[in-house]
Amino acid sequence: MGSAGEMTVSNSGPLIHLAMIGRLDLLQALFGRVFIPSTVRMEVLDRGKEAGKPDAFLIEREIENGWIVVEDPGGSAEDIADSAGMDAGEAEAIILARSRHCPVLVDDMAGRRFAAGLGLEVTGSIAVVARAVKVGLISRDEGLDALEKLALVMWLNVGVYEDVRKVVEGLG
Numbered sequence: 001m002g003s004a005g006e007m008t009v010s011n012s013g014p015l016i017h018l019a020m021i022g023r024l025d026l027l028q029a030l031f032g033r034v035f036i037p038s039t040v041r042m043e044v045l046d047r048g049k050e051a052g053k054p055d056a057f058l059i060e061r062e063i064e065n066g067w068i069v070v071e072d073p074g075g076s077a078e079d080i081a082d083s084a085g086m087d088a089g090e091a092e093a094i095i096l097a098r099s100r101h102c103p104v105l106v107d108d109m110a111g112r113r114f115a116a117g118l119g120l121e122v123t124g125s126i127a128v129v130a131r132a133v134k135v136g137l138i139s140r141d142e143g144l145d146a147l148e149k150l151a152l153v154m155w156l157n158v159g160v161y162e163d164v165r166k167v168v169e170g171l172g
Helices: 012-020 025-031 038-050 054-065 078-084 088-100 109-117 125-134 140-153 158-170
Strands: 007-010 033-036 068-070
Touching (some): 007 025, 007 088, 012 025, 012 038, 012 054, 012 125, 012 140, 025 125, 033 088, 125 140, 125 158
Parallel strands (some): 007 033
16 A cells, blocks of 8 residues: 555546556555546546446546545646647646645656646656566566556557666566
């Protein structure tokens, strides 16, 4: 379980990607609570369920279990999203993370750059896997397997993938 006080805010991508590879549990173990804005909930659940995506049902179950918490950041993120070249869910997640003074999970580069520019700690799906190996939640082999699966369900820069793979191989 995440230590007391640890939490994060997530955009849609990391939730979807980690659910797709069967490792949504890593978020709860690392952070304890994961906050998502209602726009992210809509993107992940409503659109995902309409499309029959199994990951949407997995994420919905964890919202019902209470460790994924839907919370609105207040105000509109549309102007920020448009000017920074990201979607409203990303912008809301960044605003919510800033207001909660916690890290934000974002995989898309525009959102990562924007959040980092605001001084937020930014992490993504592959870093979650690497951290889980580093702190002993999963084995090195499980981490390498998870990285391979992530590479199949999301776009990954080859250089970034190789760098993280080497880090994970060196752990454990």
